Amino acid sequence: MPLIAIVIAALAIGFEQLIQWKYGPMGIVAFVLLTVGIKANSLKISGAGAALLVLLLAQSG
Structure with a gap:
């Protein structure tokens, strides 16, 4: 169970960084x-x- 939570948290942080990099x-x-x-x-x-x-x-596309 803790491993799943760590993986989900890592994915969320990665997605957040991707959004910040692309859309500020x-x-x-x-x-x-x-x-x-x-x-x-x-x-x-x-x-x-x-x-x-x-x-x-829509603005970036």
Whole structure:
């Protein structure tokens, strides 16, 4: 069980670093909003994070 938690944490940190590298600080803000919204079961917060990520993806594409 601890090994699975370590692997999941490493993947999350890697994904966070990838977003920060590609989309900058706003990407981190969007990712944090999405994560906090999902964990808190808040549709408004997770929706704001998801919308911000979509805007960043659309801007870079």
